[in-house]
Amino acid sequence: MGDRVVVCASYGMNVGANTMTLAAQKIGMTIIPEGKCTFPVRIIKNYSPTGIVGSVFKLLRLARRMESEGIKPPESSIKRLIAGGESFSEEARTYLEKVWDVPVYNTYGSTEGTMCGECIKKAGLHVPEDLVHLDVYNPKLENFIKDGECGRIVLTTLLPIGGKTGNLLINYDTDDTTVVVTRDKCKCGRTHMRILNPQRESETVWVGGFPFNRVDVEQGVFQQDNMDCLTGEYEAFLYGDEDETTLRVRMECKNPESCDNDLIENNFIETFLKYKPGLQQAHIDGTFNMIFDFTESEGLEFYRVKGRPKRLVDRR
Numbered sequence: 001m002g003d004r005v006v007v008c009a010s011y012g013m014n015v016g017a018n019t020m021t022l023a024a025q026k027i028g029m030t031i032i033p034e035g036k037c038t039f040p041v042r043i044i045k046n047y048s049p050t051g052i053v054g055s056v057f058k059l060l061r062l063a064r065r066m067e068s069e070g071i072k073p074p075e076s077s078i079k080r081l082i083a084g085g086e087s088f089s090e091e092a093r094t095y096l097e098k099v100w101d102v103p104v105y106n107t108y109g110s111t112e113g114t115m116c117g118e119c120i121k122k123a124g125l126h127v128p129e130d131l132v133h134l135d136v137y138n139p140k141l142e143n144f145i146k147d148g149e150c151g152r153i154v155l156t157t158l159l160p161i162g163g164k165t166g167n168l169l170i171n172y173d174t175d176d177t178t179v180v181v182t183r184d185k186c187k188c189g190r191t192h193m194r195i196l197n198p199q200r201e202s203e204t205v206w207v208g209g210f211p212f213n214r215v216d217v218e219q220g221v222f223q224q225d226n227m228d229c230l231t232g233e234y235e236a237f238l239y240g241d242e243d244e245t246t247l248r249v250r251m252e253c254k255n256p257e258s259c260d261n262d263l264i265e266n267n268f269i270e271t272f273l274k275y276k277p278g279l280q281q282a283h284i285d286g287t288f289n290m291i292f293d294f295t296e297s298e299g300l301e302f303y304r305v306k307g308r309p310k311r312l313v314d315r316r
């Protein structure tokens with residue numbers, strides 16, 4: 001179909017990049033195997049790729065880099081983006097779609113397991129049930145839960161008779177949580193069950209008996225009105241003890257001087273507490289506080305730490 005796709009996922013121990021490359025070749029796509037999102041902008045000019053696979057933040061950074069070199073992302077050859085590698089908020093996706101002016105499709109892969117992906121209908125992630133069996137258990141792994149309820153993803157590899165695999169999973173606990181959206185046929189014609197964007201259990205923290213996830217913080221950052229000032233890069237830290245907890249949210253600004261800090265803070269607090277009555281009460285009682293820092297470009301702590309940015313750090 002003439003698609004040329006830049007894969008930014010790293011090749012090597014990560015099976016995702018290699019598996020995507022093999023799959024793309026089977027359906028006649030050309031792959032440009034960059035392995036990371038810091039490739040030179042001339043790759044876009046010279047090869048005119050139609051798609052890029054990368055994480056939300058790397059695709060945002062690439063867009064800023066292209067702009068600084070005089071290429072407007074919406075005017076480039078890119079027709080769609082595939083986001084993966086970590087869980088993200090719908091607000092972050094909406095912003096990424098706006099920056100590039102193309103649709104962004106979600107994928108989910110567990111390191112040991114399999115890839116799930118969205119189709120053009122964006123109605124949940126398709127689970128490839130011919131390759132893997134996915135169960136959703138309650139948090140203590142005692143029993144299955146009903147479709148529509150949130151639980152832990154447990155995977156089992158399916159093999160045809162005589163088939164082989166490098167990594168066989170039997171009732172493997174992924175530490176990720178999701179909700180089964182439906183087992184009905186999708187409007188795209190596929191019959192796979194579909195799940196909500198999974199969240200990492202390791203990115204969930206508890207304050208006064210109430211949980212929230214890194215993605216909840218991200219949702220507060222990426223509110224539409226905030227994005228005139230912010231780049232989207234953020235980090236959050238939890239401090240305190242059993243009596244009082246403080247969430248410090250640090251956000252990178254395009255230009256700190258012209259930022260409407262009060263507006264951003266209010267948008268954040270309103271969104272963050274909206275569906276969390278327990279935390280809302282704690283906020284009113286003064287046992288849960290939120291403070292905000294607005295930094296200049298590359299002013300966040302994670303820029304000085306190697307490896308994948310840790311965006312929600314519990315320092316209690």
Ligand SMILES: [Zn+2]
Pocket residue numbers: 119120121126186187188189190
């Ligand atoms: Zn579909």
